[in-house]
Amino acid sequence: MILDNILLLVYRNVVAAIDKIFLIWQVAFPLVYIFVAGYSYSALIGHQGVKLGALSITYTSFLTAGMIGFNVMNGSTVAGNIIWNDKRNGMFQQLLVMPFSKVQYIIGNLITIILIGLANAALIIVIGLPILAKDVNITLWSIPYTICALVVGSIFFGSFSIILSTRIRSSEGYNVISNGLFLFFAFLSSAFYPAEGLPAPLSAAFYINPLTYIVDISRAGIFSQINRLINIELIIISFLAIAVFFIATRSMIQMKV
Amino acid sequence: MLSKYQNENCIAVYNLRKQYSKDNTYAVDGITFDVKYGTVFGFLGPNGAGKTTTLKILTTLLTPSSGSICIFGKDLVKNQSEIKKQMGVVSQNPSFEANLTVERALDLYGMLWGLRDKKMRKHKVNEILNVFDLESIRNVKNDDLSIGQRRRVQVAREFMHEMDLLFLDEPTVGLDPSARRLLLDYIKLHVKSGLTVFFTTHIMEEAEYLCDEIAIIHKGKIIAFDTPTGLKQKYGRGAKTIELTFKDMLDDSFINLLNTTISKKNIKDDGSNIQNSPVDVKGTHTIRARVNNTEEIISEILQLVYKNGLQIESIDINPPSLEEVFLSVVSTGMN
Numbered sequence: 209m210i211l212d213n214i215l216l217l218v219y220r221n222v223v224a225a226i227d228k229i230f231l232i233w234q235v236a237f238p239l240v241y242i243f244v245a246g247y248s249y250s251a252l253i254g255h256q257g258v259k260l261g262a263l264s265i266t267y268t269s270f271l272t273a274g275m276i277g278f279n280v281m282n283g284s285t286v287a288g289n290i291i292w293n294d295k296r297n298g299m300f301q302q303l304l305v306m307p308f309s310k311v312q313y314i315i316g317n318l319i320t321i322i323l324i325g326l327a328n329a330a331l332i333i334v335i336g337l338p339i340l341a342k343d344v345n346i347t348l349w350s351i352p353y354t355i356c357a358l359v360v361g362s363i364f365f366g367s368f369s370i371i372l373s374t375r376i377r378s379s380e381g382y383n384v385i386s387n388g389l390f391l392f393f394a395f396l397s398s399a400f401y402p403a404e405g406l407p408a409p410l411s412a413a414f415y416i417n418p419l420t421y422i423v424d425i426s427r428a429g430i431f432s433q434i435n436r437l438i439n440i441e442l443i444i445i446s447f448l449a450i451a452v453f454f455i456a457t458r459s460m461i462q463m464k465v
Numbered sequence: 466m467l468s469k470y471q472n473e474n475c476i477a478v479y480n481l482r483k484q485y486s487k488d489n490t491y492a493v494d495g496i497t498f499d500v501k502y503g504t505v506f507g508f509l510g511p512n513g514a515g516k517t518t519t520l521k522i523l524t525t526l527l528t529p530s531s532g533s534i535c536i537f538g539k540d541l542v543k544n545q546s547e548i549k550k551q552m553g554v555v556s557q558n559p560s561f562e563a564n565l566t567v568e569r570a571l572d573l574y575g576m577l578w579g580l581r582d583k584k585m586r587k588h589k590v591n592e593i594l595n596v597f598d599l600e601s602i603r604n605v606k607n608d609d610l611s612i613g614q615r616r617r618v619q620v621a622r623e624f625m626h627e628m629d630l631l632f633l634d635e636p637t638v639g640l641d642p643s644a645r646r647l648l649l650d651y652i653k654l655h656v657k658s659g660l661t662v663f664f665t666t667h668i669m670e671e672a673e674y675l676c677d678e679i680a681i682i683h684k685g686k687i688i689a690f691d692t693p694t695g696l697k698q699k700y701g702r703g704a705k706t707i708e709l710t711f712k713d714m715l716d717d718s719f720i721n722l723l724n725t726t727i728s729k730k731n732i733k734d735d736g737s738n739i740q741n742s743p744v745d746v747k748g749t750h751t752i753r754a755r756v757n758n759t760e761e762i763i764s765e766i767l768q769l770v771y772k773n774g775l776q777i778e779s780i781d782i783n784p785p786s787l788e789e790v791f792l793s794v795v796s797t798g799m800n
Binding site: 216219220223224225227293297298299301302303304305306307309465 | 521524525526527546549550552554556558559560561562563564565569570573576577578632
């Protein structure tokens with residue numbers, strides 16, 4: 209029954225609550241980065257490539273894999289947007305007087321963004337395959353790391369969006385703060401450039417940013433570069449995701465209807 | 466402690482309280498009432514009286530500070546999810562799926578309520594579209610509807626699923642008279658087949674038309690509870706409204722005379738006058754007054770009319786309306 213309810217809420221999110229144009233933009237946005245920024249920066253970097261574990265890969269490959277993790281964060285704003293739209297259109301209250309609970313609602317939202325994240329990642333991999341083809345090395349052992357990074361990343365950033373949407377009282381305020389924070393997360397992460405070789409304070413900033421962990425793990429899965437650091441990053445981000453999920457659930461339960 | 470009649474009643478509320486802050490003020494202050502199965506229970510009160518808080522508690526959106534609520538003989542706090550499956554709620558605030566057409570939104574709503582069979586859902590959607598006169602807007606997106614149309618869809622949507630108890634919070638706000646009547650009659654039809662309705666409204670004619678029992682809440686407390694007729698008898702205290710239409714145009718001096726005459730005779734139980742100027746002038750030929758000494762006052766008026774050489778076209782004597790009773794009950798805060 210509980211699972212039934214959650215699946216119904218996921219179905220409802222997909223059918224009614226998500227803006228289809230936003231979904232298209234979700235895929236188009238990283239592709240713009242890959243094909244415009246990727247090739248432009250590659251011209252600056254030259255042919256030396258980027259070091260990733262034992263490998264040396266092209267910057268476009270590095271960025272394409274980074275965009276998969278980055279897109280998880282970007283897509284997680286959907287969770288907050290669903291809550292805002294449901295509050296604005298009265299559907300949040302209506303769903304709660306139906307046989308759905310707040311916890312089911314929050315889990316439904318998170319599963320929705322996990323599905324969006326996985327579908328987007330698959331699309332980016334397919335579209336970016338000509339770029340990745342030279343360096344990609346997906347194995348049965350490594351791919352679960354990428355999938356795990358996407359799921360854990362969706363839970364972390366989705367819960368984070370939910371906390372923001374329950375605490376901030378205006379939708380404009382929510383948009384400004386979430387966009388500002390996510391921009392900060394994006395550019396202080398290893399999504400666009402490697403953390404190695406950066407000045408120490410900047411490198412430290414990279415490693416207090418959860419997006420760095422998500423990007424590192426998903427990238428390691430795509431290029432089969434699993435090592436001890438990746439496993440530690442996976443453990444840390446998993447604990448963080450669980451903690452943020454509980455805070456989000458608590459915020460949602462305390463939210464006035 | 467639960468009401469001793471909890472098993473005979475669809476809703477049994479006992480000593481319910483809700484406190485939002487710790488300043489000793491209660492939005493709902495120890496209310497107790499029962500709602501019988503298969504009846505329409507009207508819950509009336511001025512703005513800020515505690516209606517919405519009570520409704521939010523009964524529909525599980527708020528938890529009570531104290532007291533007990535039994536719905537279908539089960540404790541609401543302990544059996545929320547089970548009870549919610551048998552309930553429908555039309556909130557005062559609009560709620561809609563902005564991106565969906567009316568037809569698709571109804572279909573999705575049915576699906577969310579567990580109506581899994583696509584054919585059955587389609588059949589139900591068509592029935593609802595037909596009953597609520599929504600055929601012409603079936604392919605229009607909810608976002609593009611007028612406020613009234615959106616409201617109609619919101620109310621109609623609730624009948625997509627089977628339920629035993631329906632909460633209606635001012636459901637006719639924004640509806641045109643024909644849609645309003647259509648809805649009230651449709652509710653009556655369902656009540657006949659066993660549906661119990663908890664109904665709040667500010668439109669007293671609706672309450673009178675639909676409700677079997679009415680509770681009036683004021684400042685968090687229930688100050689009157691009876692059938693519509695019982696309320697009128699209990700709180701109207703024999704007061705009636707008389708309306709006289711004259712063949713001649715009325716002048717100020719005659720109206721002053723009427724005011725003085727009616728005031729003298731219109732005495733409350735404690736000996737004070739009901740109103741200093743009881744006469745309400747409608748147009749140039751008609752007056753209206755609320756009186757509690759009808760026969761004597763009519764006789765006095767007739768003498769005045771004769772003395773002033775006027776002619777009466779018609780006299781109407783009516784019992785007080787529910788609206789008058791409501792205003793009287795709320796203004797005096799009587800218990």
